[in-house]
Amino acid sequence: MKEISPGSPEFAEVKARFERLMDAASEDVVIREKLTEDSFRQFCATILTRVAEQMGYIIHNATEFVRDMKWAASEGWRQGVTKARENRLRPRA
Amino acid sequence: MRYLTDFRRLNMADLIASLMGALRKQNPAITAPDADKLQRQLENEIAKQQPPTIAFIGLTGVGKTSTVNTLFNHDLPVSHTRPCTTLPTPVSGELYEFTGAKGDLIVYDMPGLGEDEDTDEKYYAMYRDILPRVDVAVWVINVPNRQVAPIQQAIRRLRAELGDAQVNKIVVAASMADRIEPYNWVPGANIPSKEQDEHLEDYLSSISERIAKVLTLRSGGIVAYSNTKRYQLERLMRQIVESAPPERAWLFGEVADVADVRELIDPRFLQYIEQASLPPRR
Numbered sequence: 163m164k165e166i167s168p169g170s171p172e173f174a175e176v177k178a179r180f181e182r183l184m185d186a187a188s189e190d191v192v193i194r195e196k197l198t199e200d201s202f203r204q205f206c207a208t209i210l211t212r213v214a215e216q217m218g219y220i221i222h223n224a225t226e227f228v229r230d231m232k233w234a235a236s237e238g239w240r241q242g243v244t245k246a247r248e249n250r251l252r253p254r255a
Numbered sequence: 256m257r258y259l260t261d262f263r264r265l266n267m268a269d270l271i272a273s274l275m276g277a278l279r280k281q282n283p284a285i286t287a288p289d290a291d292k293l294q295r296q297l298e299n300e301i302a303k304q305q306p307p308t309i310a311f312i313g314l315t316g317v318g319k320t321s322t323v324n325t326l327f328n329h330d331l332p333v334s335h336t337r338p339c340t341t342l343p344t345p346v347s348g349e350l351y352e353f354t355g356a357k358g359d360l361i362v363y364d365m366p367g368l369g370e371d372e373d374t375d376e377k378y379y380a381m382y383r384d385i386l387p388r389v390d391v392a393v394w395v396i397n398v399p400n401r402q403v404a405p406i407q408q409a410i411r412r413l414r415a416e417l418g419d420a421q422v423n424k425i426v427v428a429a430s431m432a433d434r435i436e437p438y439n440w441v442p443g444a445n446i447p448s449k450e451q452d453e454h455l456e457d458y459l460s461s462i463s464e465r466i467a468k469v470l471t472l473r474s475g476g477i478v479a480y481s482n483t484k485r486y487q488l489e490r491l492m493r494q495i496v497e498s499a500p501p502e503r504a505w506l507f508g509e510v511a512d513v514a515d516v517r518e519l520i521d522p523r524f525l526q527y528i529e530q531a532s533l534p535p536r537r
Contacts, residue, residue, distance in 0.1 A: 168531060173527070188260040191484075195449075197504055199308075201504035202267070205301075217293070219284065
């Protein structure tokens, strides 16, 4: 296939699909970050609750103290996706 | 141009500090020495976690080893493997500890179904044995193979014998997306052509409909990806993390090292996009 350049008739179509793919990949990265952090927090909650109990403490609402309120409100995640899209169009520093 | 968000790895030290702060605030009875002890225990538990364990199932040649490299090792020229001695060796297939760019991974490389009835039965017994030992299993078929009946049957049997929790670890993915007709991958942009996109959509629709009868598909459906073109690798990695047990998923985040698709995009194409995205001059 020949090189696609702005003069190519299919440039607009290729550009649109390319940008959609990059946006989707950025969203996948942001979601993976969230899943990774949520998982780590959950892991910590389980360990801390168990160890605290062995030491004679009862931890109440373990899942509450591990929740990052930013993520819990979903705004942080949405902002992350929006920021990823903005970064797509911003030149690398 | 960035065009793709860079994955931010966990800042564990900061996270642990903030968790301990929140814990003490909500549980003021915990003394300072006890809080220190709690934190040390937590850090010990983190350090002694077994590496993430993943099974790749598929016929020879579908790209299982390449997939391990492009997801966990993309900066290293060769994969460093050694026999795994900490887990039982499967009857067939290969088990190895893999040292990727960011950390260790335990990989079960297992043969796929559909070549012979007798070996299929033997391989099925292996899946039944291995599935409870892994965090995630990725079942790979290669585009444009549409023979999913053996996979359907195996998943149905595994669900009946092992239960939903084990089967829900399975991610089905289609490798070699760039090899779909009419073989005219767009150079420069490094994306499928419009015709390839349409054929991929049709292909994925066909196999998804059948796989969905036996397995709940991940968000985004079955991923068609390419190791050679680094196409849709972030989607596949996301589905792997989604499928892992909730308290183990973070380990995949730690060792993931997904090959960067941007390295295969022609800088001139990126310049064209940049220029086309600028507002028109007055």
